Amino acid sequence: MDRTATPTILGFNYQFNKSIIEILNSDDQTKIMLEGSNEDLDIFTNDKNIAIQCKYYESSENLTPSVLAKPILDMLLSYIKNEEINFRLYIHHKNIENEQKENIDIELFNKIISTNNKSYIKKYFPKLYNFEDNISKLFNKKELNKNDIIVIHKYISEKGNAVFKIDINDFINKIEIISAPSYENLENKIIKKIVDDGYNEEDAINLFYPNFFHKVATISANPKKDERIIKCSEFKSEVYNLKELLSTKWLSVLYSKDKYKKSIKNNLKIRLQNNSSNRVIYLDVRKYSNQDVASFIVDYVGKYNKKPKLNKIPFFIIVDDNYNNCSEIQSILYENYKISFENGDVARKFNLNKFIKADNCSLKICLRCEDIDNYLQMNLPNDLFVIGDVDVKELENAGVTSCKIQELSITDLKEVFYLGGKR
Numbered sequence: 001m002d003r004t005a006t007p008t009i010l011g012f013n014y015q016f017n018k019s020i021i022e023i024l025n026s027d028d029q030t031k032i033m034l035e036g037s038n039e040d041l042d043i044f045t046n047d048k049n050i051a052i053q054c055k056y057y058e059s060s061e062n063l064t065p066s067v068l069a070k071p072i073l074d075m076l077l078s079y080i081k082n083e084e085i086n087f088r089l090y091i092h093h094k095n096i097e098n099e100q101k102e103n104i105d106i107e108l109f110n111k112i113i114s115t116n117n118k119s120y121i122k123k124y125f126p127k128l129y130n131f132e133d134n135i136s137k138l139f140n141k142k143e144l145n146k147n148d149i150i151v152i153h154k155y156i157s158e159k160g161n162a163v164f165k166i167d168i169n170d171f172i173n174k175i176e177i178i179s180a181p182s183y184e185n186l187e188n189k190i191i192k193k194i195v196d197d198g199y200n201e202e203d204a205i206n207l208f209y210p211n212f213f214h215k216v217a218t219i220s221a222n223p224k225k226d227e228r229i230i231k232c233s234e235f236k237s238e239v240y241n242l243k244e245l246l247s248t249k250w251l252s253v254l255y256s257k258d259k260y261k262k263s264i265k266n267n268l269k270i271r272l273q274n275n276s277s278n279r280v281i282y283l284d285v286r287k288y289s290n291q292d293v294a295s296f297i298v299d300y301v302g303k304y305n306k307k308p309k310l311n312k313i314p315f316f317i318i319v320d321d322n323y324n325n326c327s328e329i330q331s332i333l334y335e336n337y338k339i340s341f342e343n344g345d346v347a348r349k350f351n352l353n354k355f356i357k358a359d360n361c362s363l364k365i366c367l368r369c370e371d372i373d374n375y376l377q378m379n380l381p382n383d384l385f386v387i388g389d390v391d392v393k394e395l396e397n398a399g400v401t402s403c404k405i406q407e408l409s410i411t412d413l414k415e416v417f418y419l420g421g422k423r
Contacts, residue, residue, distance in 0.1 A: 010183070013253060015040050015054040016220065017186050018090055020212045022052070024193045026232035034228045035220040038078045038085055048086050051078060055091040056183070063093060063102060063179065065111040072112050072175075073124040079171050080127065087175040097185055102177040109172055114153065118144045121152060129156060129163045187254075199240070206263045210254060211239050214246045244270075249404040264416045267403055268385075272304065272418065277382035278312050279304075282368070284319040284388025285329070292410040293318075294332035298339060299419040301362045313342075313358075315381070316365040317372060319390050326367040333365070341365050387413065 019034055019041055026032070029046055036042030039051035053071050060067050068089075075087045113128075115121065125131075126139050135155050138148050161168060181189070190212070194204035215235070222228050245267050251260050271277070281300075285293050297316055305311050318326045333339040342364045344355030352371045355364055366372060377394055384402040386392055392402055405416065414420060 009253075010058075011054070011056045014056040014092065014183055014186070016213055016216045017183070017190060018052065018054050018180075019216045019220070020190050020209075021186065021193065023212070023216075023230070023232045023235055024190065024197070028233040030232045032230055032232060033225065034216060034230065036228075037225055038082065039075065039087070049084065050086045050088055051075070052088045052090055054180075055089070057091065057093045060093040061095060063091065063177070065108065066115070066117075067091075067093070068108075068112050068177070069115045069117060069120060072109075073115075073120060073128075075175065076113075076128055076166065076171065077124065079166060079174070083166070083170070085174070087171075089175065089177045090180045091177065092180040092182060096179045096181065098181055100179045102179055104172060104175060104177050106168065106172065109168065116149055116153075118149065121149060125152065128165055130165060131155065131163065197236075197240070202266075205259075206266050207242070207245060208239060210250055210263070211242050211246050213250050213254060215239060217250065244401060245403070246401065249406065252406045261408070261412060261416055264403070264405055264408075265418070268416060268418075271383050271403065274382075276312055279383045279385065280315040280317060280376060280381040281385045281387065282317045282319055282390045282392060284390050285325055286320055287388065288410055290325055290328045291332060294329050294337065296410055296413055296417075296419070297329075297333060297363065297365070298337045299414060300417060301339060303417075303419055305362055313361060314363050315372075315376075316363055317368050318365065319368045319388065323367055326365075330365060339363070 019032070022032060022041065022043060026043075027045075031044045033042040033044075036051060039053040041052040041054070043050040043052065053075060055071055057067060068091075071089050071091065075089070078085065079087070122139060122144050126136065131139075131152075132155075135152060138144065138152065141148070144152075156163060180186070187209075190209055191201065191204045194208050195201055199208060215238075219228055219230065251263050254260075255263060283293065300314070305314060318329065320326060330341065330343055333341060340361045342355055342358035342361045344350045344352060344364075344366050346354055350366060350369055350371060352375060355366060355372070356375065358364060373394065377398055380395070380398055380400050384392065384395060384400045386402050386404045387408075388406060390404075392400075396402055405413065408416065
């Protein structure tokens with residue numbers, strides 16, 4: 001996992017991993033709504049519905065009322081909408097490595113809802129309490145002050161539970177607080193569960209886990225609620241029947257650099273063995289020098305296209321805002337390495353027909369443009385390699401499985417493509 005990830009990204013990734021372990025541990029009838037309508041994860045079983053909220057606090061040492069305030073207040077709002085739901089707060093905090101259940105009683109609950117956080121009080125309290133008009137009007141203010149907080153808490157204290165809109169004891173009986181394992185330990189639980197399901201550890205790490213993560217993350221982002229509901233048994237079967245990575249864009253998030261490179265190499269190994277495949281390489285050159293890009297292309301052609309008449313000519317689609325960089329790369333290829341290529345150039349304009357029909361060259365190289373994108377959507381490649389931050393959704397939606405490679409130096413790129421060291 002990328003340890004430089006922001007807390008928000010880390011939280012989402014942790015939520016996705018919690019979704020995966022719930023899917024793996026489910027029975028045949030369980031359904032789950034990813035990015036649920038009640039909480040982060042809504043689980044529907046034969047006997048009850050559970051709404052799970054995930055939180056990841058690496059710096060918090062204890063589950064203090066202030067740490068618990070926001071997630072519990074959020075759950076209270078969900079409870080108001082549906083009192084039949086059972087809630088589970090799955091929260092990691094510092095020094096917790098394994099799951100353990102935390103007790104919540106009326107004393108802790110009262111401490112949580114006695115928060116003095118002005119924004120929490122303004123956002124949640126009008127929905128949780130029945131206030132008289134003289135108190136309600138305070139919430140119309142742009143911002144509550146210290147005296148307002150005192151007045152509001154005094155009112156609640158004097159009126160007691162009568163002003164609370166829910167049955168406090170019923171809510172407490174329907175919520176569990178789980179001190180959750182670290183990101184790494186949760187990931188290890190996923191790998192172990194996949195192995196326990198009958199698969200070897202290497203496939204669990206390099207194939208099934210990233211595919212589970214990809215599908216969970218993709219479905220979670222769907223704005224349509226109905227399309228975020230999965231039947232767990234069918235979901236598991238679908239992923240376990242996949243024999244290649246759906247996408248490698250998540251690997252740089254999931255793995256350390258060494259594990260990331262190893263996974264990319266494993267993914268490329270099979271694809272690179274068949275030189276008769278139609279290969280397209282989208283190459284974002286904005287983070288590399290033109291000389292390094294040319295060196296990578298030369299090494300690639302030298303290994304995988306030694307005999308152009310026997311092999312399919314690879315397409316290198318250069319992604320850059322500066323046309324001059326693409327021209328300079330071509331100049332280096334020709335002048336320094338004597339590489340024959342087709343760039344589709346006719347009077348300084350790109351001619352798709354010339355580019356496609358050329359057959360007496362070692363590679364075809366051009367700057368990304370609408371013409372080449374449209375052509376590839378109509379003539380899908382066998383292999384699509386995407387180096388850098390490049391959007392190829394149209395091709396993926398058309399059924400092409402891409403291998404996405406991000407955040408690697410030219411030396412690392414040569415390593416994962418089995419090209420040896422840097423020139």
